[in-house]
Amino acid sequence: MKEQKGVGRMWNLYKMGGFTPAIASMLGSQNAQQMAFIRSVNKEQRKQSMLDMPLKELEVVIFDLETTGFYPNNGDEIISFGAVLMQGVEVHETNTFYSLVNPKRKIPKSIVELTGITNEMAQDAPDLMQVLHDFMEFVGKRLLVAHAAGHDKQFLNAALWRTSKVNLNHRVLDTMMVAKWLEPKRDSYALDDLLDSCGIDIVDRHHALQDSLMTAKLWQNYLIRILERNITTLGDLYAYLSKH
Structure with a gap:
């Protein structure tokens, strides 16, 4: 249960502030970078018509x-x-x-x-x-x-x-x-x-x-x-x- 709460806290940190050392540690640096890129592409798509x-x-x-x-x-x-x-x-x-x-x-x-x-x-x-x-x-x-x-x-x-x-x-x-x-x-x-x-x-x-x-x-x-x-x-x- 503690582990699940910890993951939840790190996910909230990521949503609020973007890329964090905690997320990088949890996912591994490469996966965290890939996630950050995918989120960035998706966010930019909302801005254009x-x-x-x-x-x-x-x-x-x-x-x-x-x-x-x-x-x-x-x-x-x-x-x-x-x-x-x-x-x-x-x-x-x-x-x-x-x-x-x-x-x-x-x-x-x-x-x-x-x-x-x-x-x-x-x-x-x-x-x-x-x-x-x-x-x-x-x-x-x-x-x-x-x-x-x-x-x-x-x-x-x-x-x-x-x-x-x-x-x-x-x-x-x-x-x-x-x-x-x-x-x-x-x-x-x-x-x-x-x-x-x-x-x-x-x-x-x-x-x-x-x-x-x-x-x-x-x-x-x-x-x-x-x-x-x-x-x-x-x-x-x-x-x-x-x-x-």
Whole structure:
């Protein structure tokens, strides 16, 4: 009980004054620095508004997560991060992020078969704090984009809270929502079906980086169509999406 109270006091010190020797001692210097960085990035994100930014200039990070299941609050974990940078309609295919994560639990056989990530591969991967730090460093203040983003946002939020006691402040744009607005009469908005209808080659599905690259090409296709409708800013796009 005394140990728990001590941890609570140190956490309150951290929240009030930022980085303290007590927190560094408790977490280890490297983890404390990573936590401080993640909190700093998240805090800075609250200060900026990108709604007036022209879409043709806007930098975004298209990302995807692979996980052990669907429920982060019931023990499921992230096992890989993938991301690629875009500016306007240009996909920067050489500016990417990818890392496995050690989930510190057994990966179900069905997930191994789906993703190709084995327990042996995951055991040698860095832990969540390290990868989350590196991912947030890659993202910076940019808009996040994902397909069927609810799943990824849920896991990213849970990871940020567990490691750094912060919620995600970055905006997350969902290409599925954009597809429903652009093509309201489709039967399916699954990623494979949308990729196929846009003539985008499907390669290594359920690999976080490959899924990010394919989703980036999907967003590229949609953004060209959005700009053709004289929708020029992110704020304008959100206004249209809110009506559908």
